[in-house]
Amino acid sequence: MKPNSVEPIAIPIPPPPPIADNAKCSVCGEPQAPNSGEGLCWVCRRLKISAWRDSDLQQPGQQE
Numbered sequence: 001m002k003p004n005s006v007e008p009i010a011i012p013i014p015p016p017p018p019i020a021d022n023a024k025c026s027v028c029g030e031p032q033a034p035n036s037g038e039g040l041c042w043v044c045r046r047l048k049i050s051a052w053r054d055s056d057l058q059q060p061g062q063q064e
């Protein structure tokens with residue numbers, strides 16, 4: 001009889017949830033960034049965030 005040993009069982013690691021192949025940026029058509037949730041690729045998302053930052057910086061009453 002075999003000893004009552006616990007042998008490591010090779011459990012196949014499930015692949016990460018695939019990103020839909022048709023998930024493309026609504027702006028430029030590049031593949032969407034994972035977890036974007038906005039339908040944007042990482043480039044457009046960065047641009048968008050950058051735009052937000054710019055709009056924050058461009059406050060009224062700005063002296064030239």
Ligand SMILES: [Zn+2]
Pocket residue numbers: 025026027028029030040041042043044045
């Ligand atoms: Zn894009």
